Amino acid sequence: MGAAGDKIKKEMTERRRDLHRHPETGWTEFRTTAKVAEILRALGYTVHFGSAFIKPEHVMGRNIDVDAEKKRAVEQGADPKIVTEIGDYTGLYAELDTGKPGPVTVLRFDIDCVDANESMDENHLPVKLGFTSVNPGWMHACAHDGHTAIGLALAELLKEDQALKGKIRLLFQPAEEGVRGGYAMMAAGLVDDADYFIAMHLGLGKPTGEVYGGVDGFLCTTKLDVDFKGFGAHAGGEPQKGRNALLAAASAALNLHAIAPNAEGATRLNVGVLNAGEGRNVIAPNAHMKIETRGETDELAAYVYNRAEQIIEGAAKMYDVSFTITKQGEANRADSSPKLAALVSEAAKTVEGVTCVGTKRPMAGSDDACWLMKRVQERGGQATYIGIGADTAAGHHNGRFDFDETAMPIALDVLYGTVKQLNG
Amino acid sequence: MGAAGDKIKKEMTERRRDLHRHPETGWTEFRTTAKVAEILRALGYTVHFGSAFIKPEHVMGRNIDVDAEKKRAVEQGADPKIVTEIGDYTGLYAELDTGKPGPVTVLRFDIDCVDANESMDENHLPVKLGFTSVNPGWMHACAHDGHTAIGLALAELLKEDQALKGKIRLLFQPAEEGVRGGYAMMAAGLVDDADYFIAMHLGLGKPTGEVYGGVDGFLCTTKLDVDFKGFGAHAGGEPQKGRNALLAAASAALNLHAIAPNAEGATRLNVGVLNAGEGRNVIAPNAHMKIETRGETDELAAYVYNRAEQIIEGAAKMYDVSFTITKQGEANRADSSPKLAALVSEAAKTVEGVTCVGTKRPMAGSDDACWLMKRVQERGGQATYIGIGADTAAGHHNGRFDFDETAMPIALDVLYGTVKQLNG
């Protein structure tokens, strides 16, 4: 039987559905942050916002209207006082300091949604039960609503457990999508003293009942925007006066895709979006590209990224235009620490509802929890990324995505069981 | 002294300002067309709309919401009944048939505005006098408001003149900007019986008081949109399944700009706008390009256009994507008939306010009146494009453009004087 009572499970489901109904895309999670703060404070936690939690100078991919988003958050039920307290940057952490000697264990829960329109199909559970997104274009289609609810339930269980030792820190991360927030949290020093670090994800293509103590095979990735700035001129009357940003971008795009493969492992580059020009008869004075690079290792990722920089600089030179490269997100790669992963797997074996436990499995995506994992490992600690299987109605990021809520108590029990082992 | 009395001149200015306040971009001129119709009918003319005036199958660069535009036009003062009469296509013609044997003379007045935001500078005359555009993004920045007002004043003078012989047809053309409407008017046969054709433009870089009986040196131009349609695929997970429209467009753009110059004369090509892709991590499934080709002669224009077609087809082939080329506008070139130009110049010499008369001067732009000019000349008639100098506050198409209204009576007198010569 699970550690969590029926009340906690019920609460967890209700909170997940409330969050699902009010999804907030990366860096706009003012309502979510306020709700999380409210609940944690009610449990007796002190919460930490702003630069105690995240270093603004390392924030990536953030371009929002803070006032408008705060206004919306309040309209959607956030406590106005807390919204003011939050400041400009969303997310928070809380810490349980038992006062007893023991290890420092940090857990990460991501709270942002994805940019997608939720399906209105009548078979889509949120439609049936009436908790679809109220924010068009935003949707919890990657289970972060579940992660947040699980984190809150765990906070409750931990608070009630008098046997724990050491410190347990709970991170509620903004902007995991696009791997934008993780580095700035790491830079704030939130895991510098950690003995253990744990991140967790529901789903990942595995059914409810399967639990993986530590997933591997993350891809390093960098999201970058490139802007070329040239000079517009009438294409008929004085073409020689233009500095053509469109052609610089076109040339860059072609040559970026021609970066040589690397015999050391897989690499990827995609210019996914190119927008250039102002009018048919004007030499295009500007161009914007959205690019993504990937590599199986840090070295491969660096290889592609460095080649990309050379090409972009060269293309700008060719057309005598200026350029800026803006990192919009970045994740490195980390592997789960084998001992900690094994400990999680062991803890999972006794959890109700778990039918299959694996130690490791490869993961073909990116998560900026890796910054935190690697930081902990480099300083001598252990880190793992737990995969909690969950049946899903459609693939991650799809408008019809929905996950089996019975996976939530499993996740909660696995996490609580693991913390009991580490800090018990 | 001019033929027009003070009343007509005052009316002309008032109408110009009313039109300036209610600019309508190409194919949306429902209010303008209704107003013109209303005035011409009041003068006793029968007006002709729709397929009698313009052949829909030859219309280019038209992508509008007819109902919404008609609704707007009525809200801005158009007579609802006339708006209904107009049908889907704006513009109209009216004819003065004297009943007496004589030549057929056709005059063209363009009525659309340009896509520009009007300046709110306090020195801008429309600001001072309170007749700035009520339609954001649209502005009469190329003097077509003046042309329309002149055309209406001429209609009044002609109606009052009992001495005229033959027929005089007045064309009020939509969508001259982007050279989109002229060909479709020609295709409707409006000049097939013309002995004389006259188009006219204010400004053209010359001061008030200068008049050119016939300008020359128009550039042939084609405006084309290109769409590439490929297939999106996850750039990390299955890049091989994508068919990359962005790279097709980038490759096309580069090679289009590399079309060889032509020793026979000047040519131009500009890819002014390129928009491609949906998301950073998706192989771009679509791309859109706005292109303009030009040539000093029909042959040179055809050379560039044909090379462009080859390159676009080749780029699509390269990336296994489909493509469509849509002509959004086209103008050929025509030269003013020397005899008719000389006759206009002669007529201009006696006009009040004219300080300098030239027979010919080169023009470095395009106008789809050339379709009408060439048609008339090919069928044995004479055609000219008259330049009426006018001081301007800024260049054509600029948000601060404004022209000296005293050029309007000059234009009116030149036109009326010319018609008197031809049909007197």
Add this chain to the structure above:
Amino acid sequence: MGAAGDKIKKEMTERRRDLHRHPETGWTEFRTTAKVAEILRALGYTVHFGSAFIKPEHVMGRNIDVDAEKKRAVEQGADPKIVTEIGDYTGLYAELDTGKPGPVTVLRFDIDCVDANESMDENHLPVKLGFTSVNPGWMHACAHDGHTAIGLALAELLKEDQALKGKIRLLFQPAEEGVRGGYAMMAAGLVDDADYFIAMHLGLGKPTGEVYGGVDGFLCTTKLDVDFKGFGAHAGGEPQKGRNALLAAASAALNLHAIAPNAEGATRLNVGVLNAGEGRNVIAPNAHMKIETRGETDELAAYVYNRAEQIIEGAAKMYDVSFTITKQGEANRADSSPKLAALVSEAAKTVEGVTCVGTKRPMAGSDDACWLMKRVQERGGQATYIGIGADTAAGHHNGRFDFDETAMPIALDVLYGTVKQLNG
């Protein structure tokens, strides 16, 4: 103890050095073929040349002056009568038909050299012992001289062995470098009746004493030449009349290198050589490219090749030039049959000088023996590619390449031992 007596070993070394001194690049092996024929005939074999051995219509990458090469071969010691017998195509096969029922076993030995200049370094063994290449630009830098000598020694051993059953066929293949000759041999039906097929290579990065019963992991590859034919015109005087093959090739090259990676496995494409144009002031009327495509599987190879074809066709279309694609070589992939590989490994264990026997090891190159291997396997036979370790002075194809001649008797014993098992 090895099966081969000292005489055979000594002969093997002498022949290898004679062949090393007289290297012949693919399709020019007239001296080598004549020498092999002479020796085999002396042993009592009948040899088969020409279309009995190789199908001319499937020959790739051959562009030689037959008469000049035959003349050279004779000057370098080939028997003029045999050179005449050979006809236009080099290489041959001989067969030992025991007259007794038994399996058909086919062995392949490649005889051509590589295009490289031999090192004149005093530490280079052929320099020390005076058997460096007499043919500048040609060098046995891939051990085919050893392979040929081993094949001849094996022929001698087989002829002396009265206990053998079935048939044993020995193929002496021309033009393995560039994977040009294998397909045409397969097309001649030389393995259609084979129960067993064996190819063998010395070196492959492994030291003397190691033997691998069957190597795997060949890469599929296609070597292709592309010619664009346009039209030259004076670049200053009439650029518009040119059809620019140089730009077609440049555009093709860039876009070929931008072929998307394939998530199913590694692929490669290289435009290694591009030559275009005739003069500085002439629009380039021609362009030639040497290209290589690779893939880990037949499907991946086909993916790259098919994309390459589309791009080449598209580039030609862009510049209104014609194009031809000529395959200059091609190899598929095949895996060694596990049972046969194991049998070879077993046989190797008893061979003198063998210190380590492996069953399989990956190979990161291409060999057109794969056509023969796959053919045999598809028809129900077994095939293997044996790796015989040999210390080398430098990498394969390097001008300082030299292999440890003591690996030759090991290879001979492994092959003879294997044949004894199969046909004994």
Add this chain to the structure above:
Amino acid sequence: MGAAGDKIKKEMTERRRDLHRHPETGWTEFRTTAKVAEILRALGYTVHFGSAFIKPEHVMGRNIDVDAEKKRAVEQGADPKIVTEIGDYTGLYAELDTGKPGPVTVLRFDIDCVDANESMDENHLPVKLGFTSVNPGWMHACAHDGHTAIGLALAELLKEDQALKGKIRLLFQPAEEGVRGGYAMMAAGLVDDADYFIAMHLGLGKPTGEVYGGVDGFLCTTKLDVDFKGFGAHAGGEPQKGRNALLAAASAALNLHAIAPNAEGATRLNVGVLNAGEGRNVIAPNAHMKIETRGETDELAAYVYNRAEQIIEGAAKMYDVSFTITKQGEANRADSSPKLAALVSEAAKTVEGVTCVGTKRPMAGSDDACWLMKRVQERGGQATYIGIGADTAAGHHNGRFDFDETAMPIALDVLYGTVKQLNG
């Protein structure tokens, strides 16, 4: 009647044919220089070679084997002693100093041939009369053989004329083709003291009998070679280690051809030759391009050249390769001084055989005599480029080119008549 007697005319024809039979391409004119020196010395002139005549540091497009060419020259009849005197650089000047006060007049005669194979058609005059080129690939197909012979005949006439005043300097220029030698002659100061400068060309598309006192409309041009140096790597095994010079060149070529046209006048750029790469399976470590830029004015030429530099640098940057740009030739533009041109025309009117005299006519090519013309004009002198019509059998630079030799005495008389006017 012409000033030159029959003897001089006969000599002139004989010399022209001897030179035609022994053509020498730019910078290899050792036989021609020696012959010219021999004849001038026989007439009593002192000749000046080497750095007195040409500044080596400004020599362009010279890549020859001096010893081999001198050897050839001697074999073809040059005086070995003079060949030794010449030094490394061909060409020479001689001066007639009358000792009497008067102007300094400089005349330029170009002596090199073009790179072309002479036609062996039986109708080709040199075939008929047996004076075709003995140097395969080299041919006097631009009449410089005639120019040289005329220069020598003029030297003789001048020497005999006791009435002349001032100084007359005769320049025999090497390497006019490819506009390689002119700048270096100018740099040697040969026209710094000139009051008058005269260059002359036969043919130019006009028939025998027409004379133009001063042609205009030269195009500025620069001939440049570009070398990219990257790094070779095995395209299959370690493509990431390569730095691809072929793709740098391909990208440069495409973008060079996409340099925007200039509304101020005609410009041209041609990448006429591109050679890159070493082998099919090696990332190309090198690339070479032969490029030509042109412009109607110095400013237009500079516009294209500067854009080209940016693009080449950018392309190198893109592929992390180094590059060098080497000027292989350059000509500016100059216009004939009207007064001097008129004086020449006047002089031409009295010349026997002249049927038509023009003052100016446009010329659609380049000649590095312009460096000398412009230099003289900038220092206050007058300069002209005389066009002497001559019927030709085919276009300049064509293998069947031949000019009507009766144009030579006309040219001689025009030049002599002009000098008489200037220095008489």
